[in-house]
Amino acid sequence: MYELKTKENDNSVIEFIENVDNPKKREDAYQLLDIFTETTGYKAKMWGPSIIGFGSYHYKYESGHEGDAPLVGFSPRKAKISLYFATGDPRREGLLKDFGKHTSGKACVYINKLADINIEVLQTLIKQSVKFLQETYPNQ
Template sequence: MPEQKTKPTDVSVKAFLDAVPDERKRRDAYAILELMEKTTGYPPVMWGPSIVGFGSYHYKYDSGHEGDAPLAGFSPRKDALTLYVMPGGDEREKLLPKLGKHKASKACIYIKKLEDVDVSVLKELIVYCVNFMKAKYPD
């Protein structure tokens, strides 16, 4: 079984965010950092070189593959702010249309700038998805 690539590191979250070259994206990343830390109740930790994660869960698939992942997280990528807000039940799908301007995949939400979305809906999504993942993968 190959070793998991994305895992917690001792890299400073502040140093990582301070290095984001685009000022608006850096400012939005700090706002998301504060929002996710307050909403999840977990401190931020760098997962791999580019994901700021909050909390964690351990998964194990039927195939035998297992590992750890953050309950929620984000990364200020070049094209968009990538929010790792995992899928879970129908509530996520009900909240996404209320979020504002974004794109979504199964496990990620992509936003260009924080002002394009309703932060209160984003907070609801984070709370719902973290609770869903904690229930699905209890410690």
């Protein structure tokens, strides 16, 4: 049976951020921590070794695969900062048009630094992602 690697754990979020090598990326991580905490109302938790997540939901796919994941989150990685929003949300692409300099994959939106993006749009993306997942996966 497939074992999910990215699980919520009790590792220290602050300790993780303090170990980010790049001082500017560390500073951005602290700002993101504040933005995500204030916007979601959830306490930051580590998910796996490198994702800072907020809230959680339980998903179950038609294939039978199920698990838990953060509603939203971020990770200050070496190359870029990864932002995690809901996949499948039809409003996401529209919001990203006004987001600023970024690239996006299936589950992640990647930014180089916080100064490249519109913080108000970030807050809207966070709120929309939480709302979408709570509506898609009720009874949390």
